[in-house]
Amino acid sequence: MDKLDFTLLKEVALMDSIPNGAYNIRKNGGSESRFSTDNVRIESKTDKEGININIKSGTKGETVHIPVIITETDYQETVYNDFFIGDDCDVTIMAGCGIHNCGDGESRHDGVHTFYIGKNSIVRYAERHYGDGDGKGGKIMNPETVVYIGEGSTVQMDTTQIKGIDSTYRKTKIVVAKDGNAVVTEKLLTHGDQIAESDMDLILDGENANGRIISRSVAQNDSKQIFRPCITGRAECFGHVRCDSILMDNAKISSIPAVAAEHTHANLVHEAAIGRIAGDQLIKLMTLGLTEEEAEEKILEGFLGE
Amino acid sequence: MLEIKGLCFSADDGAERIDILKNIDLTVEDGTFLVLTGPNGGGKTTLAKAVSGIVQPTGGKIFWNGTDITDMSITDRANLGISYGFQHPPRFTGMKVGDLLSLASGGRKLSRIDCCNYLNKVGLCAADYVDREVDTSLSGGEVKRIEIATILARGSGLMIFDEPEAGIDLWSFAKLTETFRELHNTSKSTIIVISHQERIISLADEIAVVSGGKIAERGPKDELFPKLIGNGIGCEYMRKGN
Numbered sequence: 323m324d325k326l327d328f329t330l331l332k333e334v335a336l337m338d339s340i341p342n343g344a345y346n347i348r349k350n351g352g353s354e355s356r357f358s359t360d361n362v363r364i365e366s367k368t369d370k371e372g373i374n375i376n377i378k379s380g381t382k383g384e385t386v387h388i389p390v391i392i393t394e395t396d397y398q399e400t401v402y403n404d405f406f407i408g409d410d411c412d413v414t415i416m417a418g419c420g421i422h423n424c425g426d427g428e429s430r431h432d433g434v435h436t437f438y439i440g441k442n443s444i445v446r447y448a449e450r451h452y453g454d455g456d457g458k459g460g461k462i463m464n465p466e467t468v469v470y471i472g473e474g475s476t477v478q479m480d481t482t483q484i485k486g487i488d489s490t491y492r493k494t495k496i497v498v499a500k501d502g503n504a505v506v507t508e509k510l511l512t513h514g515d516q517i518a519e520s521d522m523d524l525i526l527d528g529e530n531a532n533g534r535i536i537s538r539s540v541a542q543n544d545s546k547q548i549f550r551p552c553i554t555g556r557a558e559c560f561g562h563v564r565c566d567s568i569l570m571d572n573a574k575i576s577s578i579p580a581v582a583a584e585h586t587h588a589n590l591v592h593e594a595a596i597g598r599i600a601g602d603q604l605i606k607l608m609t610l611g612l613t614e615e616e617a618e619e620k621i622l623e624g625f626l627g628e
Numbered sequence: 629m630l631e632i633k634g635l636c637f638s639a640d641d642g643a644e645r646i647d648i649l650k651n652i653d654l655t656v657e658d659g660t661f662l663v664l665t666g667p668n669g670g671g672k673t674t675l676a677k678a679v680s681g682i683v684q685p686t687g688g689k690i691f692w693n694g695t696d697i698t699d700m701s702i703t704d705r706a707n708l709g710i711s712y713g714f715q716h717p718p719r720f721t722g723m724k725v726g727d728l729l730s731l732a733s734g735g736r737k738l739s740r741i742d743c744c745n746y747l748n749k750v751g752l753c754a755a756d757y758v759d760r761e762v763d764t765s766l767s768g769g770e771v772k773r774i775e776i777a778t779i780l781a782r783g784s785g786l787m788i789f790d791e792p793e794a795g796i797d798l799w800s801f802a803k804l805t806e807t808f809r810e811l812h813n814t815s816k817s818t819i820i821v822i823s824h825q826e827r828i829i830s831l832a833d834e835i836a837v838v839s840g841g842k843i844a845e846r847g848p849k850d851e852l853f854p855k856l857i858g859n860g861i862g863c864e865y866m867r868k869g870n
Contacts, residue, residue, distance in 0.1 A: 538722065566721055602718040605682055608702040609712050610732045610782065620731065624723030 323347070323354060327391055330420030333452035335389040337416075345387040346373055348401070350394045362386055362413075372402035372434075375415075379408030379440060390419040395459045396427020402434045409440035409472070418450035421461040421487070430462040437467075442474040449479075453486030460488045469496040469504070473528065476503040483518065484511045484626065492520040500528030500557075508537045509626050512545035512573070522551040526559035526588065535563040540622055541573035552580040555588025565594040568625060629693060630656040630679065630786060630818060636687035637674055648674050649685065650841040656834075658785075661812045661819045663832040663849075665856070671841040672822045673715060676788045679820075680712035681705045692786065709785035715794060715822075717775035719763050725774055726758040732778035746777040749807045751800035768795040776804070780811070787811075788820045793828060805831065829853060 323331075327349065331337040340355070344362035347354040351371075358364050361381040365374050375386060388403065407413065423429040439445055447469075453461035463483075471477050483490060496504050504524060512518050524533045535551045553561035565577045581590035599621050607617035637649040649671050656662050664672045677683040679690060681702035690698050697705050720728065729746055730738045738746075744754030750773035760766065762774060772795050779787050792808075793801055805827045812819055812831065821828055829835060835852040837845040845852060 600718055602714070602716075603720060605702060606714060606718050607731065609680055609682070609706050610778065611703060611706040611734070612731065613703050621720060621723070624720055624727060627722055 323349070326393060326422060327354075330391040330393070330422055330452065331389055334391070334418030334420040334450045335387050335416045336450075337387060337389065341385065341387045341416075343385040343387070344375075346375075348388075348390045350392055350397060351399055359384065364388075367402060367404075370402050371399065372404070375403065375405045377405070377407045377411055377413055380410050381408070382410075382412040385414045385416065387416045389417065390431055390433065392419070392421045392423075392429050392431055395423050395425025395429055395457055398428065398430040398432075400432040400434070403436075405435065405437045405439075407437065407439045407443055407445060409442055411440070411443040411445070413444075414446040414448070416448050418448070418452070419463055419465075420452045421455070421463070423453070423455040423457045423459045423461050425457040426459045427457075428460040428462060430460070430464070432464040432466070434466045435468070437469040437471075437477070439470060439472050439475050439477065441472045443472065444475070445477045447477060447479045449481045451481075451483040451487050451490065453488070461486060462489045463487055464491045464493075466493045467495070469494075471496065471498045471502040471504055473499045474501040475499075477505070479504070479506045480509075481507070482509045484509070485513060487518075488514075488516050490518045492518075492522075494520070494522040495525070496523070496533070497525045497527050498531040498533055498559075501530045502528060503532040505534045506536070508535070508539075508549075510537075510539040510547065511542070511622070511626060512540075512547055513542040514545060515543070516545040518546070519548045520550065522549075524551070524553045524561065524563075526553065526555045526557060526561055529557045529559070531557060531559040533559070533561040535565075535579075537563075537565040537577075538567070538626055539565075539575065540568045540570065540626060541575050542570045544572050546574045548576045548578075550578045550580070551592075552582060553590055553592070554582040554584065555590050556584045558585060558587035559589065561588070561590040563592045566625070567596040568622065569596055569598055629658055629691075630654075630820075631691040632675075632679070632688070633691070634688035635675070635678060635685050635690065637671075637678060637683060638686045648841050649678065652688070652841075652843055654836065654843055654846070656818055656820065658818055659816050661808075661821070661831060661833045663829045663835050664820060664822045664838050665824055665829060665835060666838040666844065670839045672838045673790055675838060676712060676790055676820065676822060679705075679786075680710055680788060682712070706784075711779050711782045711784040711787050713775050713779040713787070713789040713792060715790035717771050719766070719771060721761065721763045723762050724758070725760050725762055728762055728774065728778060729781045732781040733783070738781070742781075746781045747774075749780055749803075749810075750774070750777045751803035752777070769797060769800065772796060773800060773804075776807075780807070783815070784817065786818045786820070788822075790822045791824070792821060793823060793825045801825075801827070826857060829856065
């Protein structure tokens with residue numbers, strides 16, 4: 323791996339070097355490097371592109387890195403990664419994709435991640451998307467994530483896409499069983515004429531299931547964003563979806579949160595707000611000695627939690 | 629020293645011109661605690677905003693430590709040591725209280741102990757607030773107290789507080805007056821507070837009554853305070869202001 327590879331890996335998986343724990347680094351369609359531990363076994367799929375990640379019951383404190391990098395122009399792939407996580411685990415999974423496209427051909431990564439999580443486990447899943455390179459070719463990612471959360475398990479899913487990706491269509495489906503908990507945080511910044519679209523279905527399928535969707539986005543220049551997060555309550559449960567967006571320049575945002583109840587004790591709430599950076603926010607930070615540009619940067623930085 | 633000379637501000641609503649500040653002269657010596665009081669709509673906030681650069685005056689001059697700051701930006705004035713605590717502070721979704729205090733103190737990341745120190749001074753427990761976002765989950769009184777804490781963290785030569793008591797409960801208010809007293813006793817900063825509260829006015833070295841866009845009266849607290857609370861002077865200016 324060269325310096326460019328590590329630049330991409332740092333952006334998408336916060337990796338400065340080869341990580342501790344299990345990992346699989348995929349580069350331009352091949353497995354660049356792989357390591358399994360006693361508790362986390364990573365193996366290639368035999369019927370299609372992708373890997374299976376098997377995490378033994380009782381695995382605690384381990385981190386799994388499975389970043390993907392693409393540095394070739396005019397390269398497209400669809401990859402299927404399946405996670406089989408046992409009972410009583412406490413693990414962190416760092417995924418993500420970085421594309422460096424210096425050419426004129428389209429580079430595209432469509433990753434389909436499916437999680438099967440057992441009982442009473444805690445899973446933190448972070449996925450970051452990043453693109454750079456000054457070629458005319460598009461940098462495109464269409465991630466699909468499906469998560470089945472077992473009884474009493476908790477999943478914290480953080481997805482981040484800060485600049486660089488020209489077009490993204492994200493599809494997420496999460497099913498939460500009895501006493502399970504899902505917290506999904508989606509952060510997105512688009513600029514130029516980028517387009518980002520996200521469909522998310524969070525299904526609270528068991529008694530005492532909990533679900534939260536927090537979406538924060540910034541749309542700059544001529545970019546467009548469309549969000550359709552929906553929480554469905556099929557049992558006595560609690561669900562909350564909140565979308566906050568900052569709109570700048572000539573950008574456009576559609577934020578369409580929805581709640582659907584199929585049980586009389588489903589307690590579901592949605593909120594959405596789109597606004598520009600308020601003048602008094604800028605002025606306040608300027609009275610603290612920041613220039614207008616610095617103030618704007620700090621407001622966006624805070625908003626996106628970077 | 630703050631010197632305001634012949635300051636005017638007029639707003640044009642399209643139909644008519646409204647004179648909000650009318651030829652104001654005001655000098656505030658270093659280290660003075662000055663309370664600006666007077667009826668609503670009298671021009672106090674506009675005057676404070678003109679000093680901090682948020683409002684650009686239509687006439688007159690403002691000098692801070694001998695430098696003409698009349699045409700300076702908000703940022704430049706802030707960096708010269710002028711700070712202004714908003715009457716209605718904005719909220720920042722995603723920005724944590726600790727980050728806002730760090731920005732206020734000059735950008736370096738404040739330790740929890742430093743944050744704790746500033747928040748305690750406004751009656752907030754740091755453990756509960758440092759990691760909270762300055763968003764709509766905070767009440768008006770909480771945001772207001774955090775706003776005051778940002779001015780304390782900034783530690784400027786000139787601190788202007790615009791109705792710091794507004795929206796603050798009785799118990800926190802007692803803490804706040806104590807903080808203003810301590811600030812005045814321990815720092816060399818010039819403090820200007822816009823207030824209608826007797827307990828804050830009583831802390832002042834000097835009082836200026838702003839009414840109808842003018843300084844209606846100015847004098848030492850001991851001279852003016854009894855008149856304000858005893859002789860109906862407030863009512864007189866209220867009538868003028870309205």
